[in-house]
Amino acid sequence: MSGTYLGMPAFPEAAAKSTQDTQLRGNLRHATHTIRAKRAVAVAELEDWPQLRAAGAAVKDRTLRHLDHYLEQLETAVTAAGGVVHWAADAAEANRIVTDLVRATGETEVVKVKSMATQEIGLNEALAEAGIHAYETDLAELIVQLGDDLPSHILVPAIHKNRSEIRDIFTERMGDWGRAAPAGLSDEPADLADAARLHLREKFLRAKVAISGANFMVAETGTLVVLESEGNGRMCLTLPETLISVVGIEKTIPTWQDLEIYLQTLPRSSTAERMNPYTSTWTGTTEGDGPQTFHLVLLDNGRTDTLADTVGRQALRCIRCSACLNVCPVYERAGGHAYGSAYPGPIGAILTPQLRGTASALDASLPYASTLCGACYEVCPVAIDIPEVLVHLRERVVEGGAVTLRGTRAVIKPARGHAAERAAMRAARWTLDHPAALRAGQRLAARTRRLHPARLPGPGRAWSATRELPAVPAESFRDWWQRTRGEGKST
């Protein structure tokens, strides 16, 4: 993914630091609890939520099981409507395609509507290297960009900043990028939004090229769909002459009618509204209205590898609503940056290690960034069983095994640092396969219970440093059963 995130520490180290930040924890707690409560109300309005959820999952499953068919259909439809379709196998290729397309226009600046896919591939950095300036136009993304920061939430990327921090960023940095913030800017959200309006409007009015992602692509019609609130999306999608959309191949849905499901579930799951203020759909180009040149870049970048994993495949159903972030006890305390990718929270913990593989310490640690409490699965509008995939990925990290990497089947080694866990698993497997040894071990443990240390020695120390060791009973269950219910005893 993005070069920005390279060298990020593994989740435990990053979280150990971020959980000490009381400001961050306060911001996050307020945000996640507020959205969580509102979402529950918005969802409760629809009595058929379970059916919508099941249909949303089924449409995505149908698409994923026949993704080649739907992508070819999409390509045909977009092309027929006047668009140009490009295919990008990885981040480098996508960045190269977009850079070349912008260069061909002769422009050196572009406006961008918030897009997870372009963040994932580090497009802004790649464009900067080519001398092209990409302006983020979503208010939160603007805050992040002006502050040389990283997004920390899928829906509200600057949620880790409070109003006075935002005021300071605007006051100090807006002038470097264009129209400066008004003198004496207050930290009232309305004033801050107004400063952003003035700062960005001059960019919108002169922009010739825009870059977007998309929430959905409809295969049968070739229609792209963007949901947003501020109108910056509409500005980018309609004012410039050239529009370049970079979209993950998993954003495809088969039919126009299928969209009716997600237009009901996505806004309620993400912003807890009946509907987001603006939704734009476009099919190729329209003469006289909007960009007259439209390019669609279809992005793989690890998605086909994820597709090859029959357990992990369901992560590709994700519609990026961020409901799972807002209910996750781990996200609430650790914050989004600790996950080290464009995709934080529970969905990031399963998506990132599948898109990037588990070779780095960070990626290998992500399947452990969870308590497996299951709240993320409960709220997911497309019913992704995140805990199931987390456990599946933990096994992959510990045991290694067959995976698909960049389209090629490979056998990966267990990740480093899990030797003790692996040894314990092996020992447990052997013991459970040998009843006599298990019985002997349990008896020994029971008889020596007064001698057990309160803290484990050796590799177990880290585990017991933050947990009470369970007390060993005086008698094992087997011995108790034998004594009270065994042969010769009346029942």
Next chain:
Amino acid sequence: MSHLDPVSPPSGASSRELILGRIRRALADVPRDELPGSVPLDRDYLRVHGTRTPEQTADLLAVHLADYRALVHRCPSGGLPALIATLLAERGARSAVVPDGLPDGWLSAVSGVELVADTLALTARELDAVDSVVTGCAVAVAETGTIVLDGSAGQGRRRITLVPDHHICVVLAPAQVVDSIPEAMERLDPARPLTWISGPSATSDIELDRVEGVHGPRTLEVILVDE
């Protein structure tokens, strides 16, 4: 599946074959005779939530639009020209952009406001200097408080309802009002560029405080015409 050359770096058209090839290998578990349509899909969700008379549907639309801080006005069809004139005057609008095909008579009572035609020559910068815009719509959805514009007669290009800060949108009830999203989808043509609007432009990016109007019109006035 086409020939794959693992040595040469992917570029342009070859990446298409590379990606499609990866997908086909990734889906080795999918039975060869399975068609997309054979993957089960129950559409047992509701087409409409609740039962309403057309009048109740229009009422619900008004309530839900107002919930997200659109200003909702209602009038009989004969009252429309006067209401539009009043709203523009109250706003102090000196100019208003008008799309092609806006019904004759809607603006008959307007005076003292420069009417700007939505032509190809009208640049975004010129549009930025216009105070208001008056349009119709394609359909409005009561359950979500949404109006949809599709660029056909009386609605104009997408930019005219975006750049001016004040949008007056006329909805004809019951003809243009449906209950639900599924009902709206049926009426809309995906080949047209569509704009779905639910309340004015808004952001909650700063401490989750909702602020109206970042980039789109900060004031959305919806006139529900009871026909």
